[in-house]
Amino acid sequence: MNIENSDTINTENSSNMLDTSDTEELDTADMSEEKDSEKPKNFHQILKTKFIEGGAGFMGIVLLTLILGLALCIERILYLHAAGATNNEELLQSIQAALKNGGVEKAKEICRNSSGPIASIFYQGLERSEKGIDAVEKSIVAYGSVQMGLLERGTTWISLFIALAPMLGFMGTVIGMIQAFDKIEAAGDMQPSLVAGGIKVALLTTVFGLIV
Numbered sequence: 001m002n003i004e005n006s007d008t009i010n011t012e013n014s015s016n017m018l019d020t021s022d023t024e025e026l027d028t029a030d031m032s033e034e035k036d037s038e039k040p041k042n043f044h045q046i047l048k049t050k051f052i053e054g055g056a057g058f059m060g061i062v063l064l065t066l067i068l069g070l071a072l073c074i075e076r077i078l079y080l081h082a083a084g085a086t087n088n089e090e091l092l093q094s095i096q097a098a099l100k101n102g103g104v105e106k107a108k109e110i111c112r113n114s115s116g117p118i119a120s121i122f123y124q125g126l127e128r129s130e131k132g133i134d135a136v137e138k139s140i141v142a143y144g145s146v147q148m149g150l151l152e153r154g155t156t157w158i159s160l161f162i163a164l165a166p167m168l169g170f171m172g173t174v175i176g177m178i179q180a181f182d183k184i185e186a187a188g189d190m191q192p193s194l195v196a197g198g199i200k201v202a203l204l205t206t207v208f209g210l211i212v
Helices: 002-038 043-053 056-083 088-101 104-112 117-127 133-151 155-187 192-211
Strands: none
Touching: 056 133, 056 155, 056 192, 088 104, 088 117, 104 117, 117 133, 155 192
């Protein structure tokens, strides 16, 4: 009997130890999960989460305006950088030296081999040098306007996207508020949980529109 009792006690002790170890493992897992949940999210994760919560419709359109606007800005930056890569003072000195030594054709050759709007304007003036100073001035003014148009090309679209993104955000705000009031009307009761989702979408679209 003593042997049987001791076996029973040992079995109970071992089962209690197993239960205790399992409980400790579960507590450890819960604590690790809580620690993981308590870890602060970085800005990228927060932005991604809020973007998804804002709704795919208007947020996608706002994102599209951002991408197109950035693409146009990068293209303009590269174009303006290439246009300003030529040293205009050195170009002017080279043209003056060519006019003194080799004549108009030598100066035109220098302009043809140089990049940038200034070289193109000089070339148009030299092309009409035989027609007199008035013709040269008119050609420089006219072709200067052409080059200015090339430099400003695409800025209208950039301005459009800058103005469009906040308007899309405000439109999302209006639609979100309408959805919130529709839920209130359907439920017949003013509960914060009913309108919280619609107001959240409304505010998120506004925020992202203003950021763009």
